[in-house]
Amino acid sequence: SVFAGPNHLVIFHMNDTHAHVWGTEDGGGFARAATLINQAREEVAKEGGAVLFLHAGDVNTGIPESDQLDAVPDFLALHYMGLDAMVLGNHEFDKPFEVLEKQYEVAQFPFLGANFVDEKHGGPIFEPYIIKDYGDFSVGIIGLVTEQTKVLEPIYLGENTIVDAEETLKKYLPIVQEKADVVIVLGHLGYYADGRRPYLPVEFTTSDELAENISGVDIIIDGHTHTLLETPVVINNVIVAQAGDNAENIGRIDLWIDDGRIVDWRGEVIPLTSDIPEDPFIKMFTDAFYQLGSEALNEVVEETKVYLDGEHARSDETNLSNLITDSMIWKTGADVALMNGGGIRASIEAGDITYRDILTVLPFGNTLYILELTGKDIMDVLNYAAKIPDGQGAKLHVAGLTAEIKGGKATNVKINGEPIDLNRTYKVVTNNYMASGGDGYTMLAGKPGYDTYFRDADALREYIAHLGTIEDYTSQERLIELDQ
Ligand code: ATP
Ligand code: ZN
Known part of the structure; x- marks a missing residue:
């Protein structure tokens, strides 16, 4: 690199946005998130860093205008916001699998799910992981879907199933460690360290237990419990982050990487307050979609x-x-x-x-x-x-x-x-x-x-x-x- 000192990576993350692509005058929404992400892109470009934008699942289901349009506005907005990858949330299985395939075509970013597999052959349906190569350093991102999906959203799993997330991680971790300096788990798993475990007839992996049990992962970016961790929690040297829900906030983690190692970091959740301007392009086309979804509903x-x-x-x-x-x-x-x-x-x-x-x-x-x-x-x-x-x-x-x-x-x-x-x-x-x-x-x-x-x-x-x-x-x- 022509720049001296460690490399700067800014990670933005959202989770459980549940069709809340549109903000209100009180704040929130994808167009405000886009503004922050684009600002950071400009800033780090000057110092030779990079921005990574991730979604920890549950894009679908929650606002009728979006639900009517099969969340196409949400996936298209994330596409134009330059989302690098998402992990499949359980609500991505609220509609038939053909709908998810259509969303995948619209989105054109990876729908990670290493443990979302074909029941017969065990092979992953979408990408298990991706490697982002930034020249001076590389980042591996492994997607893990909650096993709770089998109980919560069983209808449209069909021939596919969700297998043990922790076991799956053990399988992929050495492969990804080989290829990447920094390892991120993008999980729709849920953070239950505060003790609120649901009563469900299925064994499931949680993000806090995963951090406790596994070594070799640097960061777990999580979703599913809609937990707002104002600053990430560090468990067993793993940074665990989750950013609330409904596009009210966006998580930001800044990493400084030297010689392939994280030498410093800081993390926060930024509320998408009304004073953040909405990105005009994202706002323009999502508003048009709102009109479309809205007419039948009124x-x-x-x-x-x-x-x-x-x-x-x-x-x-x-x-x-x-x-x-x-x-x-x-x-x-x-x-x-x-x-x-x-x-x-x-x-x-x-x-x-x-x-x-x-x-x-x-x-x-x-x-x-x-x-x-x-x-x-x-x-x-x-x-x-x-x-x-x-x-x-x-x-x-x-x-x-x-x-x-x-x-x-x-x-x-x-x-x-x-x-x-x-x-x-x-x-x-x-x-x-x-x-x-x-x-x-x-x-x-x-x-x-x-x-x-x-x-x-x-x-x-x-x-x-x-x-x-x-x-x-x-x-x-x-x-x-x-x-x-
Ligand atoms: P998350 O985004 O974390 O999955 P959620 O709001 O769905 O959030 P909960 O509030 O715990 O999570 O709700 C889960 C409950 O929602 C299930 O126990 C079930 O009662 C209900 N539920 C989920 N999916 C469906 C569905 N397709 N049809 C009917 N009820 C559902
Ligand atoms: Zn969920």
Whole structure:
């Protein structure tokens, strides 16, 4: 290098942006992030350094205008922002695999996932790692996907699966160390050092445990838990960073590298405050996409006089959870409806209800799935649900059925007012997510049934239109918890 002293590498990282490509007047958004990245590119160019921009997964799902357009605005913006690579987040599997392939074509940057493999042959589906060669030094980036995806988003994995992240890293690490001076794990794994581990029937690798157990990795850039680490945490000499969510912040790590070794570093998370100007090009074309996504969503479906509560759907039965499960029965004529509280993603304020509001509550594009279950099968579902602690996405909501929950068991179960018959077959409606074993409802996977291919959000929209103005929707308890 013509420049004296160590080389400067600036790493920018975002994670869990969840369709939040557009900022608001209060800040956030990709156009503000682009401004900071471009500024840094100009600065380091003068001193002979480089900028690396990474996304730690979950680009998809969260804002209806983007969801309607399969997150094409997000991937295109990241492309023009010069993203070097992303790792696949679990929400990249919210839609069929063809959608991910389309996103890959739009993005034209690597979708890393060393442990996202073909079930039969074990080979990676996308790139396991990349090497960035900056002349004076090189950086290797290995992508690791959370094993939780197998439980959280099982529907569209198909013939592909997620294998053990730590074991996979052990396999690739020597190869990458051979080729690169600095080794980065780009993980959508989750940081659980603060103790909040979800209750899930799958073994999974976390970023903090990975740092603890593995040597040879310099930095773990993480996502999935939406954790805002204002400065990176150092665990076992590994720098672990995560930058919140929803494009409200961008992480920045500055490295100084001499003779292939990191000799100094500093890290921070920069809030994308409103005083940061929006990059005009990114803003211009993403705004045009917003218009496009927006038109269909503004249609007013009905009016509600009351607040429809989605906020507490992981701990309580609410008027909105009852409305949703009732819409499922209304649409399909099933005896019983089953819905996971974690699938209810927002509340609806009193006032006009637009299609946008409904898609914000039910953003996954899930379809209604009919299952033939015996009374005994239904008891298995209820007894699993009875053991789920409050606050988990797996919290069960029902219609057509009442039961008492005590000591982790369901008793006094009635279907349409009649005591459950263990040998009878009932028609049960759920979403395709739960039907394929999502949220640990593995007892449902493989049961006889069929997909109606009818969107849950559309069933809710039609049901609300059918009800007319919602004066009140009293939440009448169906799964009555006797423990409290
Ligand atoms: P992350 O971005 O970290 O994955 P998240 O918001 O999805 O964030 P949680 O808030 O823990 O993570 O939500 C996970 C819960 O979301 C699951 O337990 C499940 O209840 C629900 N969920 C996830 N994907 C789907 C889906 N496709 N359909 C229905 N519910 C889903
Ligand atoms: Zn995630």
